[in-house]
Amino acid sequence: MSPLADSRGDVLSRAQALADEVAPQAGHFDREEALPREVIQRMADEGFLGAMVPQAFGGLGLDPLEYGDLTEIIGKACSSTRALLTVHASLVAETLAKRGSDELKAKYLPDLASGRKLACFALSEPQVGSDASSVRTTYRREGDSYVINGRKKWISFAGIADLFLVIASDEGAVTAFIVERSMGGVSTHPMTGLLGSRAAHIAEVEFRNVVVPAENVVSRVGVGFSFVANTALYYGRYSIAWAGVAVAQAALELMCTYATTREQFGQRIGSYQLVQGMVADSVVKVNAARELCRRAGRLRQANNMDAVMETNVAKYFASTVARDVTDAAVQVLGGNGCWNEYPAERLFREAKVLEIIEGTSQMQQIMIANHGFKKFGRRTRG
Ligand SMILES: Cc1cc2nc3c(=O)[nH]c(=O)nc-3n(C[C@H](O)[C@H](O)[C@H](O)COP(=O)(O)OP(=O)(O)OC[C@H]3O[C@@H](n4cnc5c(N)ncnc54)[C@H](O)[C@@H]3O)c2cc1C
Numbered sequence: 001m002s003p004l005a006d007s008r009g010d011v012l013s014r015a016q017a018l019a020d021e022v023a024p025q026a027g028h029f030d031r032e033e034a035l036p037r038e039v040i041q042r043m044a045d046e047g048f049l050g051a052m053v054p055q056a057f058g059g060l061g062l063d064p065l066e067y068g069d070l071t072e073i074i075g076k077a078c079s080s081t082r083a084l085l086t087v088h089a090s091l092v093a094e095t096l097a098k099r100g101s102d103e104l105k106a107k108y109l110p111d112l113a114s115g116r117k118l119a120c121f122a123l124s125e126p127q128v129g130s131d132a133s134s135v136r137t138t139y140r141r142e143g144d145s146y147v148i149n150g151r152k153k154w155i156s157f158a159g160i161a162d163l164f165l166v167i168a169s170d171e172g173a174v175t176a177f178i179v180e181r182s183m184g185g186v187s188t189h190p191m192t193g194l195l196g197s198r199a200a201h202i203a204e205v206e207f208r209n210v211v212v213p214a215e216n217v218v219s220r221v222g223v224g225f226s227f228v229a230n231t232a233l234y235y236g237r238y239s240i241a242w243a244g245v246a247v248a249q250a251a252l253e254l255m256c257t258y259a260t261t262r263e264q265f266g267q268r269i270g271s272y273q274l275v276q277g278m279v280a281d282s283v284v285k286v287n288a289a290r291e292l293c294r295r296a297g298r299l300r301q302a303n304n305m306d307a308v309m310e311t312n313v314a315k316y317f318a319s320t321v322a323r324d325v326t327d328a329a330v331q332v333l334g335g336n337g338c339w340n341e342y343p344a345e346r347l348f349r350e351a352k353v354l355e356i357i358e359g360t361s362q363m364q365q366i367m368i369a370n371h372g373f374k375k376f377g378r379r380t381r382g
Pocket of ligand 1: 087120121122123124127128129130131153154155156157194196197202353356357358359360361362363
């Protein structure tokens with residue numbers, strides 16, 4: 001067991017200490033559009049980059065509920081720092097731990113858990129978003145290797161990543177590969193000016209005749225969407241659901257603090273019932289979102305089949321709550337809510353992004369409705 005895994009017990013207090021360091025700098029990271037290496041290293045030093053990686057590979061081996069609490073604490077402080085948990089720790093490392101061969105796990109998981117190598121998840125493309133199984137990035141077999149060509153877009157941490165979990169297709173046979181930047185033929189182009197996740201080193205990626213050894217196929221050829229990308233998105237959605245709770249909780253605390261100090265018409269604005277209505281609705285929504293996340297986490301912990309759908313429910317609801325509550329925070333702060341000297345406008349932007357990533361709200365609605373028809377629909381005559 002690694003020394004990090006050994007100290008798993010106090011994960012949340014260490015997360016809170018890191019969050020306290022990072023929170024005052026989150027606005028600066030957002031303006032600079034770059035998360036500093038030192039923050040990534042701090043996350044690595046605490047073992048958080050291997051949050052869900054089994055202890056046998058040097059990870060913390062957290063359970064889903066512990067991971068949720070960790071994500072809320074870090075996400076409340078800084079969305080781009082939290083994105084490391086979503087992307088590196090969950091979409092890639094956790095997926096590899098679940099779907100990778102023993103050889104692939106031994107080859108990469110210790111480096112991912114320790115943060116010696118940083119990873120990103122490369123699914124979306126310029127022409128391919130919600131319809132994710134129709135990726136146009138191609139692979140072809142050549143001897144003991146595969147050759148990958150194509151472009152990816154919006155890839156969080158691609159600007160600085162060492163490893164890419166790439167989803168590619170050979171005439172519809174979708175396969176997942178671990179690609180190392182050092183294999184050659186990989187170039188990244190930073191994307192700036194984004195609404196949220198501005199510090200998450202988001203980039204476009206180009207793969208030009210990248211030669212990948214056959215052993216770097218994750219799971220099997222042809223199951224890269226059904227078995228690998230879907231697993232990654234399931235883990236990613238769970239993370240984003242908690243990210244929604246985090247952003248909403250931060251906005252709630254901000255509006256409550258502001259409403260108890262700001263005075264208008266000779267009274268604190270928190271004494272006005274219309275402001276109290278916004279606070280009350282926000283408290284209820286945040287509590288409800290957190291409980292849905294916990295429910296999804298408990299089901300997952302129990303290996304219950306409903307966990308996947310309840311994760312979609314939690315992601316859809318929590319991201320909507322994050323948007324609503326950050327909207328209320330901007331409203332309570334008035335002009336100051338529209339100014340980047342206060343965090344409300346950043347939280348508002350971060351919340352909106354959560355309704356788009358890991359499957360848009362419309363994609364969640366479609367999956368939830370299909371589930372609803374199956375589960376609650378009754379046979380009727382005619
Ligand atoms: C900040 C940020 C970070 C990201 N990080 C990553 C990353 O690390 N890795 C990665 O692979 N991708 C990443 N993405 C991409 C993200 O996953 C996609 O943006 C998302 O899946 C939506 O795809 P799209 O943007 O192409 O929208 P589209 O799929 O073009 O959708 C546009 C609109 O049409 C709606 N729509 C589409 N199809 C339907 C339908 N059948 N029914 C109803 N409505 C529909 C959508 O809901 C949406 O409202 C990131 C994006 C952002 C903004």
